[in-house]
Amino acid sequence: MKKFTFIKIILLSLILFFLQNCTLFNLSTGSEKSTLGEVTNYTPEIKNLPAPRDKIVVGVYKFRDQTGQYKAAENGASWSTAVPQGTTTILLKALEDSKWFTAIERENIGNLLNERQIIRSTRKEYSGNDSNDASGLPPLLFAGILMEGGIISYDTNVMTGGIGARYFGLGAGAQYRQDRITVYLRAVSTSTGEIIKTVYTSKTILSTSFNGNFFRFIDAERLLESDIGITQNEPVHLAVTEAIEKAVLSMIIEGVRDNLWTNKQTSPHDFDKIIANYSSEVKLNDARLIGNKFPSQQRGKMSVFGNVEAFKIKGDYVNSKLNIGGKVGVKYFITDNLNAEVNLSAVTLENEGILKRSVLMSEVNAEYLFLPKFKFSPFVYTGVGSFFHPAKTVYKAQVGGGVEYLISPNFALRAMSQYDLGFTDDWDDYVNGKRKDMGVRFGLGLNYYFGAKNIKK
Structure with missing residues (x-):
């Protein structure tokens, strides 16, 4: 009981310290003097x-x-402009x-x-005798x-x-x-x-x-x-x-x-x-x-990219683990919105204490970029791929999506998630039931755009 009371005191102290130091988030905790505009x-x-x-x-x-x-108000009417x-x-x-x-x-x-x-x-009225010029103004x-x-x-x-x-x-x-x-x-x-x-x-x-x-x-x-x-x-x-x-x-x-x-x-x-x-x-x-938004923010006709991705297998074994891998690839824009992508990635299939195998995956995707002339745009993609199993080649399909933000006319940051859908149940060398093996991944990456800007619409 004393131990729990001590923990509560520590937690309350940390909360009070955090609230009193909200200036870390540029939140003012007191009055400020007036400044120039x-x-x-x-x-x-x-x-x-x-x-x-x-x-x-x-x-x-x-x-x-x-x-x-007038200003929009959530509750009732507002008479402020x-x-x-x-x-x-x-x-x-x-x-x-x-x-x-x-x-x-x-x-x-x-x-x-x-x-x-x-x-x-x-x-x-008060000029006296000098009233001749008293009322003169420029x-x-x-x-x-x-x-x-x-x-x-x-x-x-x-x-x-x-x-x-x-x-x-x-x-x-x-x-x-x-x-x-x-x-x-x-x-x-x-x-x-x-x-x-x-x-x-x-x-x-x-x-x-x-x-x-x-x-x-x-x-x-x-x-x-x-x-x-x-x-x-x-x-x-x-x-x-x-x-x-x-x-x-x-x-x-x-x-x-x-x-x-x-x-x-x-x-x-x-x-x-x-x-x-x-x-x-x-x-x-x-x-x-x-x-x-300006057309100068439009993506180029081609791009190369690299992602850091976390992959987790969803197979027949328990205790699957999330591992960090990577992906590189190239995109070619067919229209402003639609592009074809080829990539190569390295992932690790792991179930704790049972299986751990690093493999290479290759994919071909069709990607749709919703707002190609805007700095910030969501995207979705789908395609087919394969990875090189020690004994054979395993095929799969994938679907994914995310958001992209242009930090310059050529470079863009990306955040994405992807679901890999297996055609077989032997990714982990164990067949059990009717459900196929699958995988899920999350990634952050950088896209470099180049090529002519005036692409087909």
């Missing part, structure tokens, strides 16, 4: 643009959320950071005019261009998915969700009312969740259960800011390209490289897929 990927780009020949006086009356969407309502302020900040525009107050022009009237009245700037537009869509659940596994009370999983926000920005000439330029940008918003749990009966009366998880949501405010900054950057570059405004030429071609890079992005964007 984060910057986006495009903030340095608009700040480092070459200077304009003359700044453009621009007014923004209203740049608002035009979606009218899905998109921040201060987007006019975000646009003005981006225009200021670019140093290409002189932004003037138009969103709350009534407040400005009232304050100027108060100044005139006060000066006139004239207000007028805008040569108005910036109009807004956030026109907020699409939720553009892509969702997850992966998980559980074995003998121990499990882990991950889920993700991708939303998308879309911004339109247009420049309007105040002298003619002409819309001289319109740009359109979008930004995905990613939410991810990771969790793990442990569930095990220690004995007939005691249960040990543990859970851990973390969820991270990309701030909508930063996504809106990045989309607006990208729109401002596009507006400036396209305006210089189309001779709507000019930059101060500190060197003969200081803007040419920026325009060339932007034109390349526009050309690539013409074939862009929904969800901010």
Whole structure:
């Protein structure tokens, strides 16, 4: 009894230590001081643009959320908006950071005019004999261009998915969700009312969740259960800011390209490289897929791969063991989705104290990749194979599946599982009953893609 009490004290101490040190998972256990706002990927780009020949006086009356969407709520209704309502302020900040525009107050022009009237009245009332110039104020700037537009869509659940596994009370999983926000920005000439330029940008918003749990009966009366998880949501405010900054950057570059405004030429071609890079992005964007996925992420026509795999025989003997082996192979894509695969693997058939034999297996598979132009894609495959038994060649079929993630245009990480279906019952040199011998395997691997990208669809 004393021993069990001591164990309980140790376990409780470890749990308290873990909870008090949640900063290991970037979880705050106390209040944090205020900081400056984060910057986006495009903030340095608009700040480092070459200077304009003359700044453009621009007014923004209203740049608002035009979606009218409210936040999704699991229980009941939510009256909080899905998109921040201060987007006019975000646009003005981006225009200021670019140093290409002189932004003037138009969103709350009534407040400005009232304050100027108060100044005139006060000066006139208390100026005494110097009332001739008491009410004089500098004239207000007028805008040569108005910036109009807004956030026109907020699409939720553009892509969702997850992966998980559980074995003998121990499990882990991950889920993700991708939303998308879309911004339109247009420049309007105040002298003619002409819309001289319109740009359109979008930004995905990613939410991810990771969790793990442990569930095990220690004995007939005691249960040990543990859970851990973390969820991270990309701030909508930063996504809106990045989309607006990208729109401002596009507006400036396209305006210089189309001779709507000019930059101060500190060197003969200081803007040419920026325009060339932007034109390349526009050309690539013409074939862009929904969800901010680009054709450059498409797999090549061929690939070679290597996997580390754990194999376990399911035969007639008991106490089968999981052993680590490997697989190498080559794939040839017939279409974007379908490829043919040939591979060679080394596995170990083992039942503890009874059988242990290392063999080579060869397989031919047909694999279907569900999302070939996306970084993350599930896949399934099936085929036939054989392994070289000391006395004969044994044939089998296999079926499997998994997920793949492109970490670069050529390299992809893979996680897979496979079930080997035997045609005979003598893998372990023992025939017993009608059930054929089988095998199960799990693997992690690396795929290298190469060859022409423009393959048959």
